[in-house]
Amino acid sequence: MRDSQTLKGSVVIGVDIGGTNIDIGVVDKSFTVHSHTRFKTDKTSPQKMLGDICSSVSRLLKHLDETGVSCEYIGVGSPGRTSDNRTIIRAGNIPYKNTPVAEIIENFTNKEVYLDNDASCALYAEKHAGAGKNVSDMIVMTIGTGIGGGIMINRKSYHGHNNRAGEIGHFIMDKNGPPCPCGLYGCFEKYASVTAFVEAARKEAEARPESLLFELAGGNPENIGGRTPFKAMYAGCEVSKGIIEKYIKNLAGGINSLNKIFQPQIFVLTGGLTNEGEIITSMLKPHLLPEVTAVLSPLGGKAGIVGASLIKKEREE
Amino acid sequence: MRDSQTLKGSVVIGVDIGGTNIDIGVVDKSFTVHSHTRFKTDKTSPQKMLGDICSSVSRLLKHLDETGVSCEYIGVGSPGRTSDNRTIIRAGNIPYKNTPVAEIIENFTNKEVYLDNDASCALYAEKHAGAGKNVSDMIVMTIGTGIGGGIMINRKSYHGHNNRAGEIGHFIMDKNGPPCPCGLYGCFEKYASVTAFVEAARKEAEARPESLLFELAGGNPENIGGRTPFKAMYAGCEVSKGIIEKYIKNLAGGINSLNKIFQPQIFVLTGGLTNEGEIITSMLKPHLLPEVTAVLSPLGGKAGIVGASLIKKEREE
Numbered sequence: 001m002r003d004s005q006t007l008k009g010s011v012v013i014g015v016d017i018g019g020t021n022i023d024i025g026v027v028d029k030s031f032t033v034h035s036h037t038r039f040k041t042d043k044t045s046p047q048k049m050l051g052d053i054c055s056s057v058s059r060l061l062k063h064l065d066e067t068g069v070s071c072e073y074i075g076v077g078s079p080g081r082t083s084d085n086r087t088i089i090r091a092g093n094i095p096y097k098n099t100p101v102a103e104i105i106e107n108f109t110n111k112e113v114y115l116d117n118d119a120s121c122a123l124y125a126e127k128h129a130g131a132g133k134n135v136s137d138m139i140v141m142t143i144g145t146g147i148g149g150g151i152m153i154n155r156k157s158y159h160g161h162n163n164r165a166g167e168i169g170h171f172i173m174d175k176n177g178p179p180c181p182c183g184l185y186g187c188f189e190k191y192a193s194v195t196a197f198v199e200a201a202r203k204e205a206e207a208r209p210e211s212l213l214f215e216l217a218g219g220n221p222e223n224i225g226g227r228t229p230f231k232a233m234y235a236g237c238e239v240s241k242g243i244i245e246k247y248i249k250n251l252a253g254g255i256n257s258l259n260k261i262f263q264p265q266i267f268v269l270t271g272g273l274t275n276e277g278e279i280i281t282s283m284l285k286p287h288l289l290p291e292v293t294a295v296l297s298p299l300g301g302k303a304g305i306v307g308a309s310l311i312k313k314e315r316e317e
Numbered sequence: 318m319r320d321s322q323t324l325k326g327s328v329v330i331g332v333d334i335g336g337t338n339i340d341i342g343v344v345d346k347s348f349t350v351h352s353h354t355r356f357k358t359d360k361t362s363p364q365k366m367l368g369d370i371c372s373s374v375s376r377l378l379k380h381l382d383e384t385g386v387s388c389e390y391i392g393v394g395s396p397g398r399t400s401d402n403r404t405i406i407r408a409g410n411i412p413y414k415n416t417p418v419a420e421i422i423e424n425f426t427n428k429e430v431y432l433d434n435d436a437s438c439a440l441y442a443e444k445h446a447g448a449g450k451n452v453s454d455m456i457v458m459t460i461g462t463g464i465g466g467g468i469m470i471n472r473k474s475y476h477g478h479n480n481r482a483g484e485i486g487h488f489i490m491d492k493n494g495p496p497c498p499c500g501l502y503g504c505f506e507k508y509a510s511v512t513a514f515v516e517a518a519r520k521e522a523e524a525r526p527e528s529l530l531f532e533l534a535g536g537n538p539e540n541i542g543g544r545t546p547f548k549a550m551y552a553g554c555e556v557s558k559g560i561i562e563k564y565i566k567n568l569a570g571g572i573n574s575l576n577k578i579f580q581p582q583i584f585v586l587t588g589g590l591t592n593e594g595e596i597i598t599s600m601l602k603p604h605l606l607p608e609v610t611a612v613l614s615p616l617g618g619k620a621g622i623v624g625a626s627l628i629k630k631e632r633e634e
Contacts, residue, residue, distance in 0.1 A: 171574035
């Protein structure tokens with residue numbers, strides 16, 4: 001925690017709950033993250049997971065206290081539908097069941113806790129500290145297991161009258177496509193999430209055992225992850241290049257569709273796919289409508305922590 | 318013009334320019350339309366069309382003047398992109414070319430003119446006088462030659478930062494579909510406009526010369542219009558029923574998709590398709606997500622005139 005020793009004044013602790021990892025850090029007034037820690041998400045129960053978070057946050061609080069830095073409050077971003085910044089009703093990845101996340105952490109730490117959906121937190125981070133600082137209308141698209149999103153209209157986060165709007169991964173993009181758990185079929189995320197990308201790559205590798213992709217997977221397509229086809233493409237694999245191009249075209253199609261509906265000044269891409277870097281935006285470019293601007297999040301892996309630290313600010317705006 | 322003789326106080330003249338007809342009427346404070354007149358749209362030039370409008374509006378103004386009713390201003394709804402409520406930049410159906418519609422009518426009539434897009438006018442009409450009087454979030458979907466729309470968020474008409482958002486007919490609904498003039502491909506309106514419906518019906522009739530639909534078309538599928546398959550279905554034609562069901566499923570898919578994105582409290586359907594009446598909503602119902610409410614516009618063919626009369630009010634809100 002050495003890097004927090006230079007902190008002065010007051011800070012906020014940001015907690016970013018992911019389906020795989022939990023990231024926690026101290027965020028200062030200029031949105032710099034200090035004392036970043038990461039551990040695996042214990043998904044056996046919300047109680048176990050929240051226990052891990054409380055221990056980690058308590059250590060951070062003790063350290064801040066010792067160095068004379070005051071923590072204003074704790075912000076928590078999590079997958080799932082939240083109720084009134086206090087409770088997670090349910091989530092796809094973590095077995096919440098109306099879990100009073102804010103109350104549990106408050107009782108343990110004696111600090112005020114603000115809770116919000118992770119896609120919303122990603123938007124807050126870009127709006128105040130990232131690619132959206134100087135724009136009025138923006139879509140932040142998180143491309144990972146699924147496709148989530150945050151929509152900003154006139155500098156305000158848009159959630160609809162019932163707090164359920166903005167499911168940008170779920171419009172029908174293939175009217176002949178398979179059912180989606182959301183109740184529709186052939187949804188955008190079925191063709192443009194990392195899950196979809198990996199599935200397509202595994203299927204193609206299976207069919208092309210002579211390919212470099214198949215070789216890189218050690219002869220077992222199940223070993224293919226989100227980065228494998230890119231590695232293979234860089235090494236000259238035409239099969240992988242084809243898989244990626246097909247995938248990118250679908251991603252661009254979804255971005256273009258949302259552009260017709262919202263006309264944001266900028267699309268900011270985050271999530272697992274963007275670990276691949278600028279190759280994503282350069283391959284997207286020729287498929288995007290001329291008026292569309294799509295960039296990678298400049299915040300990288302710390303966007304979730306920064307976004308969580310901004311929940312209170314957003315509520316007050 | 319007999320029915321305007323009962324008018325008192327002040328009124329607004331509403332002009333609804335359509336690709337086929339132009340509707341003009343006098344709108345009173347309770348949004349009732351008087352002296353409704355309709356004539357064919359002369360599309361040979363914007364000048365000829367505007368000449369017809371000016372003549373008709375002048376007759377109305379003269380009549381109002383004679384009966385001691387004052388006209389506050391003239392509202393004009395038109396297809397196409399408008400600039401600052403004064404000029405139509407261009408439209409698909411009418412050969413506008415940066416035509417200063419408001420100025421031309423003002424110079425002729427000596428009345429203030431407010432101009433807006435017809436889809437926006439349809440929204441204003443529903444918001445103040447139709448199905449949206451008591452809701453905060455609504456989508457008005459005009460289903461005709463294409464699919465247009467008006468989006469209301471928190472009682473405000475949504476146009477995006479550049480006044481070009483809300484093209485709800487243009488998201489990719491079939492990723493393998495054909496190019497659309499909008500720059501995308503397989504757009505929603507390619508499967509759910511009246512144009513798409515008629516095309517599908519003609520194609521199916523061609524392939525099924527034994528059908529009642531083919532017979533109703535006098536053996537020439539080109540005679541099939543938007544209402545023919547419905548007539549045939551009511552007479553027991555299974556082929557027509559199949560065409561309509563397939564079409565309705567696509568329309569429902571688009572409504573459901575927009576629901577995931579906007580979660581409006583209500584979808585209001587207008588445009589040529591809705592002339593068919595409640596059969597549309599009753600056939601849609603089983604394909605809609607449980608939380609979706611879709612109704613037909615209660616304003617019928619007068620929505621355009623009423624909406625045009627509300628442009629000034631909307632600007633002032």
